[in-house]
Amino acid sequence: MDASGLPVERSITPYLIGLGLAVVLTAISFGLAATGVLPRTTTIIVIAVAAAIQILVHLRFFLHINLSTTPRENLIALAFAALLICIMLGGSFWIMFDLYHRMMV
Amino acid sequence: MTAASATMTDIAPPSEGAEKYEEKAFGFWIYLMSDGVIFALLFATYVVMLGNTAGGPTGKELFSLERAAGETALLLLSSTTFGFAAVALAAADRSRVLLWLVVTVALGAGFIFLEFGEFSGMIAQGAGPDRSGFLSGFFTLVGTHGLHVSIGILWILVMIGQVLIKGLTRPVASRLARLGLFWHFLDIIWVVIFSVVYLPGVL
Numbered sequence: 001m002d003a004s005g006l007p008v009e010r011s012i013t014p015y016l017i018g019l020g021l022a023v024v025l026t027a028i029s030f031g032l033a034a035t036g037v038l039p040r041t042t043t044i045i046v047i048a049v050a051a052a053i054q055i056l057v058h059l060r061f062f063l064h065i066n067l068s069t070t071p072r073e074n075l076i077a078l079a080f081a082a083l084l085i086c087i088m089l090g091g092s093f094w095i096m097f098d099l100y101h102r103m104m105v
Numbered sequence: 106m107t108a109a110s111a112t113m114t115d116i117a118p119p120s121e122g123a124e125k126y127e128e129k130a131f132g133f134w135i136y137l138m139s140d141g142v143i144f145a146l147l148f149a150t151y152v153v154m155l156g157n158t159a160g161g162p163t164g165k166e167l168f169s170l171e172r173a174a175g176e177t178a179l180l181l182l183s184s185t186t187f188g189f190a191a192v193a194l195a196a197a198d199r200s201r202v203l204l205w206l207v208v209t210v211a212l213g214a215g216f217i218f219l220e221f222g223e224f225s226g227m228i229a230q231g232a233g234p235d236r237s238g239f240l241s242g243f244f245t246l247v248g249t250h251g252l253h254v255s256i257g258i259l260w261i262l263v264m265i266g267q268v269l270i271k272g273l274t275r276p277v278a279s280r281l282a283r284l285g286l287f288w289h290f291l292d293i294i295w296v297v298i299f300s301v302v303y304l305p306g307v308l
Binding site: 009062 | 123
């Protein structure tokens with residue numbers, strides 16, 4: 001993401017770094033799910049952490065988001081979207097699973 | 106920015122329109138953020154519906170880890186090859202832009218082919234979106250992503266046409282930049298899909 005709205009990345013290196021990191025993180029997640037060497041809860045936590053890191057890797061190396069050259073308004077929009085998503089996911093799960101437990105007892 | 110602009114085979118004066126592209130890039134960014142919110146709600150729906158299988162098949166019986174890995178690989182590689190196209194564009198190398206766009210389309214089409222096979226196989230065995238709340242949530246979430254990828258493929262094909270006919274003009278370059286944002290964004294959504302849907306589904 002660049003303020004100019006034009007592709008300005010002149011080197012394929014960031015894309016190769018991003019690809020390498022993404023392959024490692026994806027392989028960890030798929031490997032754990034396929035082999036089941038860790039307990040279920042631990043596996044899900046590791047997969048969630050790997051996904052969060054991979055999102056940051058994609059933002060940094062594919063979308064070229066960084067804290068210095070990315071326009072401030074784009075970062076604010078990204079942060080605001082992240083906040084909205086947290087509120088809506090957290091709120092949905094809180095209400096729906098609370099409802100679920102109340103219906104079950 | 107100025108160095109890159111100078112390499113664009115541009116007919117307009119250099120100062121003209123620069124702000125216009127910045128505004129378009131920002132507007133498109135806002136669209137992507139709102140699309141992210143839509144996907145977040147589809148994820149929330151899927152997770153809430155996860156247990157509502159209505160006696161029907163569960164993810165463990167339906168999902169194939171091999172197929173999900175294949176889809177993941179195709180989409181990740183296509184994101185990378187689109188990046189190569191963007192680098193070729195910054196270097197104003199028209200034939201390499203076309204080459205990498207064609208490779209990206211081929212990888213994206215491979216993804217859609219695998220996903221289509223998955224969906225039609227599930228529907229054929231009676232596990233369509235009408236079978237249970239869980240499957241409604243699954244088809245809505247993964248289908249919406251697949252629809253986005255299909256539209257992305259159409260958009261890349263249109264841009265291949267524009268590069269062939271118009272060349273690497275500034276409007277074409279700015280459209281390709283926004284298309285790149287869209288394509289990379291879809292790969293991020295896919296990372297969440299395999300981490301939320303397929304991997305926990307087979308555990």
